[in-house]
Amino acid sequence: MPSLDELTAALRRFAADRDWQQFHDPKNLAMLLASEAGELVAQYRWVRGDEADARSREPVARARIAAEVADVGIALLLLCDRIGLDLTQAIADKLAHNAARYPVEQSRGRADRPK
Amino acid sequence: MPSLDELTAALRRFAADRDWQQFHDPKNLAMLLASEAGELVAQYRWVRGDEADARSREPVARARIAAEVADVGIALLLLCDRIGLDLTQAIADKLAHNAARYPVEQSRGRADRPK
Amino acid sequence: MPSLDELTAALRRFAADRDWQQFHDPKNLAMLLASEAGELVAQYRWVRGDEADARSREPVARARIAAEVADVGIALLLLCDRIGLDLTQAIADKLAHNAARYPVEQSRGRADRPK
Amino acid sequence: MPSLDELTAALRRFAADRDWQQFHDPKNLAMLLASEAGELVAQYRWVRGDEADARSREPVARARIAAEVADVGIALLLLCDRIGLDLTQAIADKLAHNAARYPVEQSRGRADRPK
Numbered sequence: 001m002p003s004l005d006e007l008t009a010a011l012r013r014f015a016a017d018r019d020w021q022q023f024h025d026p027k028n029l030a031m032l033l034a035s036e037a038g039e040l041v042a043q044y045r046w047v048r049g050d051e052a053d054a055r056s057r058e059p060v061a062r063a064r065i066a067a068e069v070a071d072v073g074i075a076l077l078l079l080c081d082r083i084g085l086d087l088t089q090a091i092a093d094k095l096a097h098n099a100a101r102y103p104v105e106q107s108r109g110r111a112d113r114p115k
Numbered sequence: 116m117p118s119l120d121e122l123t124a125a126l127r128r129f130a131a132d133r134d135w136q137q138f139h140d141p142k143n144l145a146m147l148l149a150s151e152a153g154e155l156v157a158q159y160r161w162v163r164g165d166e167a168d169a170r171s172r173e174p175v176a177r178a179r180i181a182a183e184v185a186d187v188g189i190a191l192l193l194l195c196d197r198i199g200l201d202l203t204q205a206i207a208d209k210l211a212h213n214a215a216r217y218p219v220e221q222s223r224g225r226a227d228r229p230k
Numbered sequence: 231m232p233s234l235d236e237l238t239a240a241l242r243r244f245a246a247d248r249d250w251q252q253f254h255d256p257k258n259l260a261m262l263l264a265s266e267a268g269e270l271v272a273q274y275r276w277v278r279g280d281e282a283d284a285r286s287r288e289p290v291a292r293a294r295i296a297a298e299v300a301d302v303g304i305a306l307l308l309l310c311d312r313i314g315l316d317l318t319q320a321i322a323d324k325l326a327h328n329a330a331r332y333p334v335e336q337s338r339g340r341a342d343r344p345k
Numbered sequence: 346m347p348s349l350d351e352l353t354a355a356l357r358r359f360a361a362d363r364d365w366q367q368f369h370d371p372k373n374l375a376m377l378l379a380s381e382a383g384e385l386v387a388q389y390r391w392v393r394g395d396e397a398d399a400r401s402r403e404p405v406a407r408a409r410i411a412a413e414v415a416d417v418g419i420a421l422l423l424l425c426d427r428i429g430l431d432l433t434q435a436i437a438d439k440l441a442h443n444a445a446r447y448p449v450e451q452s453r454g455r456a457d458r459p460k
Binding site: 138143146147149150151152153154156157159160161 | 253266271
C-alpha cells in the first residue's frame with residue numbers, strides 16, 4: 001500500500017508532467033475539493049440513511065463512491081502539498097482540539113453538539 | 116507522526132466514547148464532508164488567486180486553513196472507516212485511472228481538460 | 231413581498247455601499263455559494279431523513295435554516311446579477327430540458343435517475 | 346417571464362408526475378443543493394478570477410453555467426416549497442440582518458469582514 005508521502009509525490013509528478021501546477025494555487029484546489037465533495041454527496045442524496053451502509057457495499061455504487069472518495073483525497077493532498085501542510089499532523093492537532101471541545105460526558109449521544 | 120491507520124483508530128475511539136457512531140452512517144458523513152469542504156472554500160473566497168499562496172502562510176489564516184483541512188480529512192477518514200474503504204488504495208487506483216484518462220501530450224497546459 | 235428584481239437591486243446597492251463589488255467576480259461568488267450551501271447542509275447532517283420535516287418546523291432550527299437558505303439565495307442572485315443571467319428564465323429553461331431528459335414513464339418512482 | 350411561484354408550482358408538478366416527492370425530504374434536498382453548488386463551482390475552478398467575467402460570456406461556458414445556476418435554483422425552490430419558506434422574504438430578512446451586521450463605515454472595501 002502506498003504511503004501518503006508516496007501518493008503526494010506521485011500526484012506532484014502527475015501535475016508536473018501535464019504542466020498543471022499553474023492551475024493549482026490553493027484557491028483553485030479548495031474549489032476542486034468543494035466540487036469533488038459535491039460529487040461524493042451526490043452518491044448518497046437519494047439513499048435513505050438506514051440503507052446507506054448497504055448501498056456502500058453494492059459493487060456498482062461502491063466503485064463510484066470509491067472514485068469520489070479518491071477525488072476528494074487527491075484534492076486534499078494536492079492542497080496540503082501546495083501549502084506545505086502535513087495532513088496527518090493537522091488531523092492529530094484537530095483531534096486533540098476536539099477532545100477538549102467536546103467533553104465525553106456532555107457530548108455523549110448528542111447530535112446537537114455545536115458546529 | 117501518526118499513520119492514517121492510527122488516526123482512524125483514534126477517530127473511531129473518539130466517536131465511540133461519545134456514542135456518536137449512531138450518527139455516522141455514510142450519508143451523514145458525506146454531508147459532514149461537504150459542509151467541511153464549504154468551510155475550507157470559505158477561507159479562500161475573497162482571496163485573489165495570485166495571493167492565495169501568501170495567504171496560506173500568514174499565521175492566523177494558516178491556523179484556520181489547517182483546521183478546515185483537518186476537518187475535511189477527519190470526515191474522509193470516518194467515511195472510509197465506516198464503509199471499509201482503504202483511502203490510499205482508492206487514491207492509487209484513481210491516479211492510475213487518471214493517467215489513462217489524461218494522456219500527457221493532449222493534456223499539457225490545458226485547463227479545459229474534461230471534468 | 232419584494233420581487234427578485236427588487237432584491238437584486240438591494241443586494242447591488244448593499245455591495246456598492248461597502249465597495250465590495252471588487253470581490254464579487256463570478257469565481258468568488260461561486261465559492262461564496264458553495265460555502266453557504268455547505269452551511270445549509272450542515273443544518274441537516276445529523277438529522278434523520280424522516281425527521282427532517284419536523285426539524286424544519288422547530289423555531290430555533292427553522293431560523294437557522296431560513297438564514298442559510300437566504301445566504302444561498304443571496305449568493306445566487308449576486309452571481310446572476312454579475313453575469314447578467316435571468317434566474318427565473320434559466321430555471322424555466324432547465325425545467326424544459328429536464329422534462330425531456332426524465333420522461334415520466336421511465337422515471338416514475340426511481341431514485342436512480344442518472345445525475 | 347415566470348414568477349417564482351409559477352416555477353415552484355411547475356417544479357412541484359414535475360416531481361409529483363414522477364412520484365419523486367418521496368425522495369424530496371429537506372435533508373435530501375439540502376444534499377441536492379450542495380451537489381449542484383459543487384457543479385457550479387467546478388465551472389470556475391480553473392478560471393482566473395480576472396477572467397471569470399469574460400468566461401461567463403463565452404457561449405459554451407455560459408450555457409453550462411446557466412444550467413448549473415438553474416440546478417442550484419431548482420434545489421433551493423424545492424427545499425423552500427418543502428419546508429414552507431418564502432425565499433424572497435427570507436432573503437429580505439437576511440439582508441436587513443446583514444445591514445446591521447456589516448456597518449458601511451467599518452466594512453468598506455474590507456474582504457476580511459467576518460464570515
